[in-house]
Amino acid sequence: MRLYTPALTLAALLLGAVPAQAQKDSTVKVVLQGGPEVGRRAPDFSLPWANKDGVGPVESPYQLASDRGRTVVVAFYPRDFTKGCTAQMRTFAEQYDSLFGPDVTVVGISTDSVTTHSRFAASLGVPFRLLSDPDQRVSKQYGSKDSGGYNRRTVYVIGPDGKIRYRNLKFNALDPQAYSELQAAVRTTRGS
Amino acid sequence: MKARAVVALSLACLGGAAGSPAAQEPGVGVGAAAPAVRVHDLEGRSVDLARYIGKKPLFLEFWATWCELCEELMPRVRAAQATYGSDVEFIGINVTVNQSRDRVRRYIETHKPPFKTLYDDEGTSTRAYEVPATSYVVIVDRSGTIAYTGSGGSQDFDPVLRRVSQNKPPSRQD
Numbered sequence: 001m002r003l004y005t006p007a008l009t010l011a012a013l014l015l016g017a018v019p020a021q022a023q024k025d026s027t028v029k030v031v032l033q034g035g036p037e038v039g040r041r042a043p044d045f046s047l048p049w050a051n052k053d054g055v056g057p058v059e060s061p062y063q064l065a066s067d068r069g070r071t072v073v074v075a076f077y078p079r080d081f082t083k084g085c086t087a088q089m090r091t092f093a094e095q096y097d098s099l100f101g102p103d104v105t106v107v108g109i110s111t112d113s114v115t116t117h118s119r120f121a122a123s124l125g126v127p128f129r130l131l132s133d134p135d136q137r138v139s140k141q142y143g144s145k146d147s148g149g150y151n152r153r154t155v156y157v158i159g160p161d162g163k164i165r166y167r168n169l170k171f172n173a174l175d176p177q178a179y180s181e182l183q184a185a186v187r188t189t190r191g192s
Numbered sequence: 193m194k195a196r197a198v199v200a201l202s203l204a205c206l207g208g209a210a211g212s213p214a215a216q217e218p219g220v221g222v223g224a225a226a227p228a229v230r231v232h233d234l235e236g237r238s239v240d241l242a243r244y245i246g247k248k249p250l251f252l253e254f255w256a257t258w259c260e261l262c263e264e265l266m267p268r269v270r271a272a273q274a275t276y277g278s279d280v281e282f283i284g285i286n287v288t289v290n291q292s293r294d295r296v297r298r299y300i301e302t303h304k305p306p307f308k309t310l311y312d313d314e315g316t317s318t319r320a321y322e323v324p325a326t327s328y329v330v331i332v333d334r335s336g337t338i339a340y341t342g343s344g345g346s347q348d349f350d351p352v353l354r355r356v357s358q359n360k361p362p363s364r365q366d
Contacts (some may be wrong), residue, residue, distance in 0.1 A: 084325055087258075087289060174254070177319075179289065
């Protein structure tokens with residue numbers, strides 16, 4: 001994340017096409033894109049969803065607020081059916097019990113449509129909901145929007161009190177330590 | 193690292209990096225020194241990659257048993273090992289995500305991959321090489337410098353292997 005601000009700022013300066021005020025705004029925006037820190041309240045959101053059995057009803061989007069009282073894991077990821085995301089979601093699916101446990105809500109969020117999500121979830125047997133955030137409204141709130149129109153790979157663990165207990169803003173889908181850390185964070189949050 | 197990220201993003205914004213091979217693939221770039229990190233073998237023994245780097249050319253593939261692209265790539269790796277195996281060390285580093293040693297052993301027994309398998313259960317090589325995906329291949333020349341990186345099931349690393357096995361400098365075709 002530290003790399004992000006100077007990189008974008010320099011890019012904008014080099015392009016020379018961004019007015020001074022916009023450059024200033026963009027710098028401010030990038031700072032805000034850090035997402036909620038540990039201890040802060042998780043921004044509420046409501047998004048359409050799909051799972052391996054199909055697309056969820058339009059009138060019943062997933063609402064974070066409805067999971068107050070439970071531990072929630074929110075995983076932002078770039079795109080369905082890509083290499084890294086397949087590795088991550090396959091691991092989440094196959095090691096669901098040891099990584100999360102039965103009393104935890106897990107949701108994945110990308111810009112993909114709910115139709116694509118449903119196919120992706122079915123292909124891997126993903127046992128949780130995948131949410132569709134095509135305009136990246138939610139990923140922006142959580143500092144997980146990248147500059148290319150996709151999500152960055154980030155993971156948040158939200159406690160039963162609705163506060164952020166853990167976050168990894170650079171979750172590496174191929175690093176076993178990233179999963180161990182997440183597992184430990186979920187256990188700590190569930191036990192608190 | 194910071195400077196590289198800034199420059200890379202800036203160039204990408206300017207549209208100037210599209211033709212550069214190093215810019216096409218994330219991970220530690222071509223021309224960099226190969227990180228000599230410690231991983232493990234399937235028996236849990238520590239293996240220092242320094243044992244191989246700089247001694248002879250090295251072909252590294254980061255793989256997993258569930259990786260379909262690795263499966264797709266396997267015939268090419270097999271052919272490359274048959275051609276260059278006497279001059280180049282072939283090593284497959286299992287990324288260990290969603291894996292167990294037993295599962296990897298069973299896979300090796302069944303598929304007999306054409307490389308020595310190491311097991312990176314601490315993710316040290318994955319982080320050091322900034323591995324973006326399974327099927328990621330890194331070729332290191334005899335001096336310990338990265339000569340190629342790429343991922344996917346249809347990579348063509350033959351020209352680079354031919355060059356590094358003959359200890360020749362990089363050519364434009366690479």
